[in-house]
Amino acid sequence: MHLPFWLSTALLAPLLVWQGKRTRRTTPRLPEADGEPHGQYGEGEPALRLLVIGESTAAGVGVPHHQDGLASQLARQLYQQSRHPIAWHSHGINGIRLQALLDNLTHTELPQADVILLSMGVNDTTGLTPRRRYREQLLTLAARLPTPLYLLSVPPMHRFTALPSPLRQLLGWRARQLDAVQQQLAREHPNDFIHLAYPAMNDPALLAEDGYHPGIKGYQAMATALAPALAARLLTWKETQGGVG
Template sequence: MLILGKLLLGPLLLAQAKRLRKTALRLPEAAGPRSGMEFPALQNGLVAEPLRVLVVGDSSAAGVGVEHQEQALAQPLARQLAERTGHPVAWQLVAQSGVNSLEALDLLGRHEIGPATVLVVALGVNDVTSQMSPQRYVANLRLLCERLMAQAGVEHIVFSGLPPMHLLPVAPQPLRWYLGRYARKLDRALRDWIDAEAALRYCSLQWALPHEMAIDRFHPGHGQYAQWARMSAEIIESEFLRHQPVTESV
């Protein structure tokens, strides 16, 4: 049905997409540092080896929709993990508005990547808008993971799923319908790959509601970022860290 819809509605979809790119409100990426250290509120007096977390992604990972990284994804995620584990968390963010899964590979090559045990990936919306095939999308993500496992020592990976683009308020119909169907197609391919890999986990974003979005009606709002960070931290703690001892030194 998706292919048929594209054939029948192609000219209209193209015209709506061009108009949306021309008229959409452009918000900046969140201000603030792209790396840092978060500490638990209560410490036991011992100096613990920090958990190292790397977040890679597009405009949503970069915090578009909120003013500061303290309100976005990476830093709140690190803070959540510090409170949950009682250990410091070193975090790094490598993200840029507009990149898809292929362009993210080039983005990594232009940054100095520090060591990381946990990787959180937020890519896919721009793969929808650039019409990346599901096979190529997964292949790009696989290459990204392999590169960061070799380069940064990544052991555990959480992928954020595609948001419910069929509810995207900024997009008119039938473009909204088409983007939503394509997003579900990529999300299904992502989940099928994750289910077959022991080191990978999936964080759904299907709970995100349109009325809670940023003022551009495209990016997450403050509450959505907070929920996203909480869910990602819960997955990391419960799936990867609960039975893994953390080295401590005096």
């Protein structure tokens, strides 16, 4: 239990509840991306199959079409750097928490993938999921999927312009705690988890109209930041291990 966080939350509870309700009422609720959540860059049999799963980022919220979302833009970057055909697929649900994603995956047939990237944490931040439970759920997920599981860092919610202060600061604090859980798992279980960080989106032009989710330029910036770290790892992994799936 992280006592300073919970004490601060308890003391500010009436204000935080009011701010949370007001934010939900005034912030535009953007839909998930339209179109097919899969595709390929390059001709022929894919050298790598990329799967992005998780919450709104995986669902492409903030852009009109999945072609503009994270999985597609990341696959495009990997293709441009490697010149090998790269297939991509997204499986995201807006507003989902990690436990609900685990439940969803029990009756969902995911496509074969060489690389799985998990984008989670925002809804578990706002839902105040305990850190120990979040850790256990990540371990459960890794046990069900091919590993290593790439953990996209939890967004720095203290920079979300749609959130008022002090709600923004408290959620940012909590987001950093959950991301610390992910980083710790990557250190303790390097064969099962790899943590991937990307620069904070300080430029409002990178955000969608809700000031909360990435826009087209935001997803492009994320892909540009993540692709170099992934390219060497993933291509070497594919060539030496033959992939998974």
